Amino acid sequence: MEQRRADSIAEALEEQIFDGTFADGDRLDEIRLAEHFGVSRTPIREAFLRLTQSGLVEQIPRRGVFVRQPGPVELMEMFEVMAELEAASARLAARRISDAALEELKQTNVRCDAAVHAQDADAYYRENERFHHMLYRQSGNGFLEQECLRLHRRLKPFRRVQLRLRGRMAQSMAEHEAIVAALAKGDSAGAADAVRQHVAVQGERFQDLMASLKPAAE
Amino acid sequence: MEQRRADSIAEALEEQIFDGTFADGDRLDEIRLAEHFGVSRTPIREAFLRLTQSGLVEQIPRRGVFVRQPGPVELMEMFEVMAELEAASARLAARRISDAALEELKQTNVRCDAAVHAQDADAYYRENERFHHMLYRQSGNGFLEQECLRLHRRLKPFRRVQLRLRGRMAQSMAEHEAIVAALAKGDSAGAADAVRQHVAVQGERFQDLMASLKPAAE
DNA sequence: GTCAAGCATATTGTATACAAAAAATTGCCC
DNA sequence: GGGCAATTTTTTGTATACAATATGCTTGAC
Known part of the structure; x- marks a missing residue:
């Protein structure tokens, strides 16, 4: 059934950013999210890339990804x-x-x-x-x-x-x-x-x- | 030196799609590209995601990525x-x-x-x-x-x-x-x-x- | 007491190994 | 000889292991 886990995870994260579960500036922890979704870090990272391109999060090299709510x-x-x-x-x-x-x-x-x-x-x-x-x-x-x-x-x-x-x-x-x-x-x-x-x-x-x-x- | 290999690879691929090295419908082979750039498949896959979001390639689940030149x-x-x-x-x-x-x-x-x-x-x-x-x-x-x-x-x-x-x-x-x-x-x-x-x-x-x-x- | 340097730790980025699914090839049956 | 099916092979998607770098803390010197 599942098309690709990374995609559904990206949608889920998107939704959570929209509804305010994650506030502006929050760092998204790969490991925690991996545990939360019951997958490895790989699909999480792929989801992050999708969100980055959508402009919902900012990815700072070697620092992590941070949600970026529009001011x-x-x-x-x-x-x-x-x-x-x-x-x-x-x-x-x-x-x-x-x-x-x-x-x-x-x-x-x-x-x-x-x-x-x-x-x-x-x-x-x-x-x-x-x-x-x-x-x-x-x-x-x-x-x-x-x-x-x-x-x-x-x-x-x-x-x-x-x-x-x-x-x-x-x-x-x-x-x-x-x-x-x-x-x-x-x-x-x-x-x-x-x-x-x-x-x-x-x-x-x-x-x-x-x-x-x-x-x-x- | 390198910020992130995946990013520079994405730019390189982007350039190659623009200049016509890859024609419309061509499939981008992860392994061949990995060898070509001297990296593993992981950065190649991350680059693919970037290109997907830019609309330059289409990613068909379990099939691969195909360049998508606008008609x-x-x-x-x-x-x-x-x-x-x-x-x-x-x-x-x-x-x-x-x-x-x-x-x-x-x-x-x-x-x-x-x-x-x-x-x-x-x-x-x-x-x-x-x-x-x-x-x-x-x-x-x-x-x-x-x-x-x-x-x-x-x-x-x-x-x-x-x-x-x-x-x-x-x-x-x-x-x-x-x-x-x-x-x-x-x-x-x-x-x-x-x-x-x-x-x-x-x-x-x-x-x-x-x-x-x-x-x-x- | 404060500042700086070094070390420890945590976290990202990459490589590789493994699993699952689709495509191709080959063999078998009609 | 052709078509269908099973197996093999290729390839994607995911997991995990490893490496490199940034951060924070501790310790020592001034």
């Missing part, structure tokens, strides 16, 4: 890049999206709306994610889609907090509809701007994000 | 993303760039111009790269800068061909000046569009790129 500045930067990447997706999608896909986006928004009225944050979260993934896909650029997914995944633990805030779901919904409207018109620049606004972290949302950083785990 | 479609997609990322850099830089940095950009362009008149392709290439790196930096977003550098580096072997084409240097120069002008005016949208035009591969440049794909090594 406030880096986080803002990552959200800014996410906004630009998604805006690019929208820009391209405005010219390339099919009628069928556009209809599907609208359907997703309907389900989003239902979740808002039902005050179902989880359902909203699910449909919202679906909306964005479809947007990436409709850029018609597989590489861009992958890059968007990569960063989206990396920012996941930080984005979750934002939706819980009162009123944010309704506002997010309205932004979704603006995006779909721009796409329907084939308005590249408008779609890009709408998405950028939607994704960007600014104003009071910045404060919210910063406040959510302090507790390591939720 | 025409993927290459176009990557250039499109590069254009969008650099456009984002310019968009942000237009608001954030300092007078000193703007002046330095102009200076770089002067050196570019000199290289054009001297028909010195290498000097032009060097100054052109410098121009783009400065642009990334002036976005004021370190994460974006890193992402740009990453993709820039990945596309390096394919971009090199383009500059050799007759007349391309002069056109590129003109585009640089348009970019600087937009930045000087603080025109975000204009700077972004200018950069996108500059980086994008379209029209006859697409044909040139495709033509350059056929010979594995130059």
Whole structure:
């Protein structure tokens, strides 16, 4: 069944770094982790390399690996890049999206709306994610889609907090509809701007994000 | 002396994949490479993991690693993303760039111009790269800068061909000046569009790129 | 008492040995 | 003679042993 132990270990460690089990600056002990997972040091080391390339840990030669949680500045930067990447997706999608896909986006928004009225944050979260993934896909650029997914995944633990805030779901919904409207018109620049606004972290949302950083785990 | 053998081996392999020593679909033999580099299999395997994460090779469980050169479609997609990322850099830089940095950009362009008149392709290439790196930096977003550098580096072997084409240097120069002008005016949208035009591969440049794909090594 | 040097210890990086799985070859049967 | 299956062989994935280096502590000298 197991594809490769090193891979599943990497995913497990990734998850533990995301959820705050390991704090910023913590050193990951090869031997302890090897015992913990019941394997030798080799798969642990291979997992470390994967995490290093993902930017989740830093590997200092002859010193070990240390988890590297993004600080406030880096986080803002990552959200800014996410906004630009998604805006690019929208820009391209405005010219390339099919009628069928556009209809599907609208359907997703309907389900989003239902979740808002039902005050179902989880359902909203699910449909919202679906909306964005479809947007990436409709850029018609597989590489861009992958890059968007990569960063989206990396920012996941930080984005979750934002939706819980009162009123944010309704506002997010309205932004979704603006995006779909721009796409329907084939308005590249408008779609890009709408998405950028939607994704960007600014104003009071910045404060919210910063406040959510302090507790390591939720 | 040696920081870590695995790292230098990864760089060496990377270089060999870039320059066409290994063609698309080639399998990288751990044992042969270990002998070739005079090390054991372990550093080779660690190097493989790095290359996997960079997307240069594909690792199929229990089968081995195979080099994965981007095909025409993927290459176009990557250039499109590069254009969008650099456009984002310019968009942000237009608001954030300092007078000193703007002046330095102009200076770089002067050196570019000199290289054009001297028909010195290498000097032009060097100054052109410098121009783009400065642009990334002036976005004021370190994460974006890193992402740009990453993709820039990945596309390096394919971009090199383009500059050799007759007349391309002069056109590129003109585009640089348009970019600087937009930045000087603080025109975000204009700077972004200018950069996108500059980086994008379209029209006859697409044909040139495709033509350059056929010979594995130059 | 403090600082420095040397030693001990712990930890990383590499090599090799072993196990498991897939591919290839050979032999057998149809 | 061809196809299928079993065995052999090659190769990947993991474990362990070894080497090299950095760190921290102890001890001694000033």
